[in-house]
Amino acid sequence: MRAIIESALIPKSPCIVDPGNGPRVKDMDVFLSSSFAAPPAMDDPMCAEFARDEVLQMLLTVLPEEMAMVLWYNKSRSRGRICPACLRLYNLGDLLPDHSEELKLWSHNGQVPELEKEKELSGICSSVCFIAASYNYPEAIRSTWGRTAEELDDQTWEFLNTPGGGHDDMGLGLLLRMSRLHDLGLAQLCFPDENFDSDGSESDQEIEIEKFHQEDMDIVCMSA
Ligand SMILES: [Zn+2]
Numbered sequence: 001m002r003a004i005i006e007s008a009l010i011p012k013s014p015c016i017v018d019p020g021n022g023p024r025v026k027d028m029d030v031f032l033s034s035s036f037a038a039p040p041a042m043d044d045p046m047c048a049e050f051a052r053d054e055v056l057q058m059l060l061t062v063l064p065e066e067m068a069m070v071l072w073y074n075k076s077r078s079r080g081r082i083c084p085a086c087l088r089l090y091n092l093g094d095l096l097p098d099h100s101e102e103l104k105l106w107s108h109n110g111q112v113p114e115l116e117k118e119k120e121l122s123g124i125c126s127s128v129c130f131i132a133a134s135y136n137y138p139e140a141i142r143s144t145w146g147r148t149a150e151e152l153d154d155q156t157w158e159f160l161n162t163p164g165g166g167h168d169d170m171g172l173g174l175l176l177r178m179s180r181l182h183d184l185g186l187a188q189l190c191f192p193d194e195n196f197d198s199d200g201s202e203s204d205q206e207i208e209i210e211k212f213h214q215e216d217m218d219i220v221c222m223s224a
Contacts, residue, residue, distance in 0.1 A: 014026065015031040015036065016031065016036055022088055025089050028065075028082075032073065036089070038077045063174060066170075071179065079091045084175050085128075086125065115127065118146045121179045121180070122175065123179075135169050136166065136173040137160060143156040144176070148182070160180070
């Protein structure tokens with residue numbers, strides 16, 4: 001009985017920690033229902049669409065839980081971001097402290113346009129985190145960095161649609177690929193026979209998701 005009372009008095013472990021160079025999300029599930037989480041941008045049609053619970057449910061069928069929640073958060077908030085690789089919590093436009101282990105692979109002064117674009121697309125916060133996310137696709141790191149599917153050359157896209165190195169990357173490689181597409185490839189996943197080109201142009205860019213469970217997705221799509 002005493003143990004129960006004591007455990008009830010212990011505050012819940014914080015969902016955010018700061019290792020010294022900025023806040024990191026420690027528990028995504030708790031974070032999402034906390035006051036630290038930015039609200040979905042309901043005035044932005046794209047963010048509002050992503051904010052639907054059905055979208056999160058779809059993402060949970062293809063990505064590990066934490067990755068699915070991070071991607072869902074990043075796509076449904078206008079400025080709020082969580083880096084999928086290091087779980088850094090930030091807003092677009094924030095000046096972020098470098099990771100102490102920041103590699104000088106891409107020497108630069110000031111803003112890097114590709115990095116700013118990458119933060120918007122996937123939430124990845126630094127070149128180090130991008131390298132970690134593309135661990136399975138070493139040949140495509142430079143050609144994918146900060147680019148959408150339309151901006152990628154065919155060779156890079158084909159390469160990204162393979163298992164790459166095949167190492168367990170906790171879903172980071174898949175998140176990297178999905179975030180190149182404006183709808184994360186979810187339209188093609190739900191309605192593979194329909195043409196979703198909003199601009200009317202020819203496009204054969206689709207995403208192949210090896211973790212995709214057709215039965216789960218059918219249920220989600222039908223109930224959406
Ligand atoms: Zn990061």
